[in-house]
Amino acid sequence: TEMNWSTVAEFTLEGFSQYPKLEIILFILCLLMYLITLLGNSILITISILDIHLHTPMYFFLSNLSFMDICYTTSSVSPLVVKIIGKRNTVPFIGCALQMYLSLAMGSTECLLLAVMAYDRYVAICHPLRYPIIMNKRVCLQMAAGSWITGCLTALLETSSALQLPLCGSAINHFTCEILALLKLACTSSLVMDMIMLVVSVLLLPIPMFLICISYSFILFTILRINSADGRNKAFSTCSAHLTVVILYYGTALSMYLKPSSVDSQETDKFITLFYGVVTPMLNPIIYSLRNKEVKGAVKKLLRRNHFNTLIFIIKFFLSDL
Template identity: 55%
Template sequence: MEKANWSSPVAEFIILGLSAYPRLEKMFFVLILMMYLVILLGNGVLILVTILDSRLHTPMYFFLGNLSFLDICYTTSSIPLVLDGFLTPRKTISFSACAVQMFLSFAMAGTECVLLGMMAFDRYVAICNPLRYPVVMSKAAYVPMAVSSWAIGGTASAVHTSLTIQLPFCGNVINHLVCEILAILKLACTDISINVISMGVTNVIFLGVPVLFISISYVFIIATILRIPSAEGMKKAFSTCSAHFTVVVIFYGTLLFMYRKPKSKDSLGADKEDLSDKLIPLFYGVVIPMLNPIIYSLRNKDVKAAVRNLMAHKCFTQ
């Protein structure tokens, strides 16, 4: 069915969310609220210990602190509004608030893609060139690397958001949980070729290039580890990059699943697909930020020790 050939200024958008599944709304409200609190607690503690513990003032933990701050920003830009939408019968958001949400979510996702690539380079230098690590990954190097990740993600998001909000829209009903750029583009009444082309270029920059860079880095990392003569040395080397590798697999694996899954043709399958199209990005936006601090601290003795010291210091001061 073709879109109606009319448009009018949009003051607000109506977000459908899971309104067709009222029972799911109640269940997901409780579940997502609990997960959001875990995200704030886990990532907040990780940021705190990387700042307060001098032993964690290294490039790896600096990047990790940035990743935790990014995850808090990413979830806070959307989850409170999603939770509010689960409770209110009329789920509306102003045009300006929708634009801000689009910008923040896209900027945080793009920044994380670049940041994971930077972290892969850090692990590559640490394992493949350990003697040069203090020189290559000096503060004068890793701070600009992190700043550039934020700058690249923010710039790309500003471009896409500005291109999107200038479009004329044929309606204001968003069939999604949040103001997501791809969902907004479906409402456009005009040709969106420029948006599609720019989105394709962005996918290459934020998905293709980092994945290629990370893959090449891990080829060299694995080759170096396999040449280590002692089993203990190999185990130690693997442990230094296993957390990052796990996060990369989950992060990019979810993205690939989101954009590569086949489309259903029958109506029942389409309904299920419509639900999955909303829940999979929710998994991407909530579960991954919740898992990141757990993965990075579960087998990390330095982080565990820093948390224990922080708790002991807090108890002592009280």
């Protein structure tokens, strides 16, 4: 029977219910990774605010990425946690729509932020003398705001278009309200919806990826021309973390959103979503901290600092920007 979204009170999330033992293991792993994600990304945001040496475009964008990762993981993991702890596999209509919007908005913003960060590395390595002029505070704010606004607007377009489709069921074969899993409930295929998904996917995946590749082509060419081995190593170390994150994120996202619609792999899609929704946000702060002396030094300073003074500093920092 054909239903409109307005007539659906709640959706059933099937999750990994066909693998009950695996579901418990996944729940424990996801909860552990979520806590690591919260801790790691919160530390990165805190040190980027507190340490004056980290008041640079690179750490400004990294703070945006960390905040976005916290929001993204929260929206991805919460339905799975509720399902296991609360023994509820249903989600209300408004909750499902909000969860779908948030995951799309955060995912889309990350694609654009990674491209912006690649451009930042390009300017820093290829035009070091002009770097403070090109990447000034105003430009950085505009680039970050542009990424967030574009990500949120494209997510709104996709979500609102999906909400208009007639549905032939309310059981979603996924652990979260993921848009591709929801579209499989549609009674008829919509050319408009297919076009929107294709255009947004191309806009947010191959195009930023292409810009990242161009940036890194120039970066590699410049690094190879550096005479000193120390100079080359320093340039490589500042880029290797970002490049690792790009490969992890875009690799999984491209495999999911740009595969032919005829390929039915919902079980695989669940694990891919789990990877880029939970694993990647957890790895980001670890990757950026591994070979980064600035981050390690800032963390040591933070641990030695009086916590009350730290709180006062954060409050003053935010009030000064208002």
